[in-house]
Amino acid sequence: MTTATANGAKTLQVTDLDIYYGSFHAVKGVTMTMRPNKVTALIGSSGCGKSSFLRSLNRMHELIEGARVEGRVILDDQDIYAADVDAVMVRRQIGMVFQNPNPFPTMSIYDNVAAGLRLNSRKVKKNDLDDLVERSLRGANLWDEVKDRLDRPGSGLSGGQQQRLCIARAIAVEPEVLLMDEPCSALDPVATLAIEDLIGELKKNYTIVIVTHNMQQAARASDFTAFFNLENSGDPGQLVELDRTGKIFSNPENKATEDYVSGRFG
Amino acid sequence: MFAGVTAVVAGALLLIGFNIALLLLASVVLSGVAIYSWARVVEGRRKATDRAVTLAVASAFALALAPLVSLLFTVASRGLGRFDAQLFTETMRGVLGEGGGISHAIIGTLIITGVATAASVPIGIMAAIYLHEYGKGRLKRALTFFVDVMTGIPSIVAGLFAYALFVLFFGPGIRLGVMGSVALSLLMIPIVVRSTEEMLRIVPNHLREAAYALGVPKWRTIVKVVLPTSFAGIVSGVMIAVARIIGETAPLLITTGVFSSINTNPFDGRMQNLAVFAYNEYANPGVPNEPYIDRAWAAALTLLLIVMVLFLVARLISARYGVKTR
Numbered sequence: 001m002t003t004a005t006a007n008g009a010k011t012l013q014v015t016d017l018d019i020y021y022g023s024f025h026a027v028k029g030v031t032m033t034m035r036p037n038k039v040t041a042l043i044g045s046s047g048c049g050k051s052s053f054l055r056s057l058n059r060m061h062e063l064i065e066g067a068r069v070e071g072r073v074i075l076d077d078q079d080i081y082a083a084d085v086d087a088v089m090v091r092r093q094i095g096m097v098f099q100n101p102n103p104f105p106t107m108s109i110y111d112n113v114a115a116g117l118r119l120n121s122r123k124v125k126k127n128d129l130d131d132l133v134e135r136s137l138r139g140a141n142l143w144d145e146v147k148d149r150l151d152r153p154g155s156g157l158s159g160g161q162q163q164r165l166c167i168a169r170a171i172a173v174e175p176e177v178l179l180m181d182e183p184c185s186a187l188d189p190v191a192t193l194a195i196e197d198l199i200g201e202l203k204k205n206y207t208i209v210i211v212t213h214n215m216q217q218a219a220r221a222s223d224f225t226a227f228f229n230l231e232n233s234g235d236p237g238q239l240v241e242l243d244r245t246g247k248i249f250s251n252p253e254n255k256a257t258e259d260y261v262s263g264r265f266g
Numbered sequence: 267m268f269a270g271v272t273a274v275v276a277g278a279l280l281l282i283g284f285n286i287a288l289l290l291l292a293s294v295v296l297s298g299v300a301i302y303s304w305a306r307v308v309e310g311r312r313k314a315t316d317r318a319v320t321l322a323v324a325s326a327f328a329l330a331l332a333p334l335v336s337l338l339f340t341v342a343s344r345g346l347g348r349f350d351a352q353l354f355t356e357t358m359r360g361v362l363g364e365g366g367g368i369s370h371a372i373i374g375t376l377i378i379t380g381v382a383t384a385a386s387v388p389i390g391i392m393a394a395i396y397l398h399e400y401g402k403g404r405l406k407r408a409l410t411f412f413v414d415v416m417t418g419i420p421s422i423v424a425g426l427f428a429y430a431l432f433v434l435f436f437g438p439g440i441r442l443g444v445m446g447s448v449a450l451s452l453l454m455i456p457i458v459v460r461s462t463e464e465m466l467r468i469v470p471n472h473l474r475e476a477a478y479a480l481g482v483p484k485w486r487t488i489v490k491v492v493l494p495t496s497f498a499g500i501v502s503g504v505m506i507a508v509a510r511i512i513g514e515t516a517p518l519l520i521t522t523g524v525f526s527s528i529n530t531n532p533f534d535g536r537m538q539n540l541a542v543f544a545y546n547e548y549a550n551p552g553v554p555n556e557p558y559i560d561r562a563w564a565a566a567l568t569l570l571l572i573v574m575v576l577f578l579v580a581r582l583i584s585a586r587y588g589v590k591t592r
Contacts, residue, residue, distance in 0.1 A: 058479065060475065060478060060479060063475070063478065065402070088478075088481050088482070088483050089481065090481075091478060091479055091480070091481040092480070092481030093481075095479060095480070096479035098472060098475065098476065098479075100472060102470070102472040102473055102475070102476045103476075104473060104476065104477075104491055104495070105473070105495055106491075106494040106495050106497075115477075115480060116480040116481065116482070118490075119477060119480065119482040119486055119487070119490050119491070120480075120481065120482060120486065121486075166476070169476075169480065170479070170480070173480055173481060
């Protein structure tokens, strides 16, 4: 399971993961594997801990005061919660796209894409940087729309374009895994379709984990689906079932999964 | 409508003695009542209330603006009497009676305020970054409390503190430009801290998260994302703090003293500044007193213009380097 693929996508393996906010137990005992070059969708009702779980995969979760994690998250053969691992280095390997498009308002489109390198003051030649920006924007299916106005502010784009700009910014640092936290929930159906097509392209190079509230989206865009649920409100969220997306939506093992995907609750 | 009411009120007032303020007040109140009753009959209750509230809000605005306009007008009209080239090229050295200039006071004001600003802005901004981005728990609460207390320090207390501090090292009677800067810094730092903290607070958290998710360390996120995003607001906060201290008189009276020549070295001897100059010319004029009073007004006008120029510069900086959307 831990073989790295030729293009750099890596396996993310989670073992017995518990997430706490202070004394509140948010997620309990999750063990699952996210395979390279596949899209894994996390579904479940609000408050079941799927966003917390996603944020714990690149240690964004610990930015919240009082938040802590128990268990192991292994990226290929590296434990990202090991004592000698810097959270900043983990985030360079595991990129993230957020629910609301958040381009840096002080930067142009070009600078937004180059931000990952510029902000870290990595020395890159102008030509190489130009290539990287073009490659990332092409990778995010945005190049043709913005190539004539790279020096304009990123916040002048439409919502869907801004979200693709954020995806370009995330892939410009060449991560191995891309986490997406409801990337389409603030977008209209056309922009959503563009992002979903893009996700299909991106999985050739990355391991993708996506949180979504939209079950059609999970069914359309993912290879594997994990269903999270909590038994009663106040209980920690748990992983109920992880399987191929086709099986989850047609013939799930678990009764709760079947109820959820068929729309009987949630 | 308003003109008609005004004419009627003016007629009535002529019988009891004319007064322009009373005329305006009575006209506004009476036409307000008239408009409300008329609209109530013709347009109905909702529209009438809308008109009455609109009139009330506009009147409140005019009332708030009136003293400001009056102040600007008074300073300009009385200051223009001595607003000539001599004022900006000469000093008060050896001048008794007419003539003389305030170039020494302008230079002194700029140096004292400049040193105070250069000291306060880095301290204030870094303190605000600590309080908003790093501080937590009891220490943060204590510091916030003391910053609030410092905001309320009377300026004369800041002046006395600076004086007492320098007396410890240089003995009684010491007067230095930099003493004034120290006193002004005490007044300026809390304002810079509070305004910068407010500006950092409105930088959306999702921008910080976006930077963290790219593997950018926290300090770089603050320097390269948070500060640039809030730059325009921080600049206007600093300008408000500068405008607050540039006209301070009391603390400078006891720290920088009175001097009638140019002194450009804040570490050597007394230094004149515009506010203290205006105060002295007005409080201790010679005989005849007109030239002294005229110089005081001209100095006040100069101070006002310096503040206006500083605000214009701040606007330009904000527009040039602030957040753009198109």
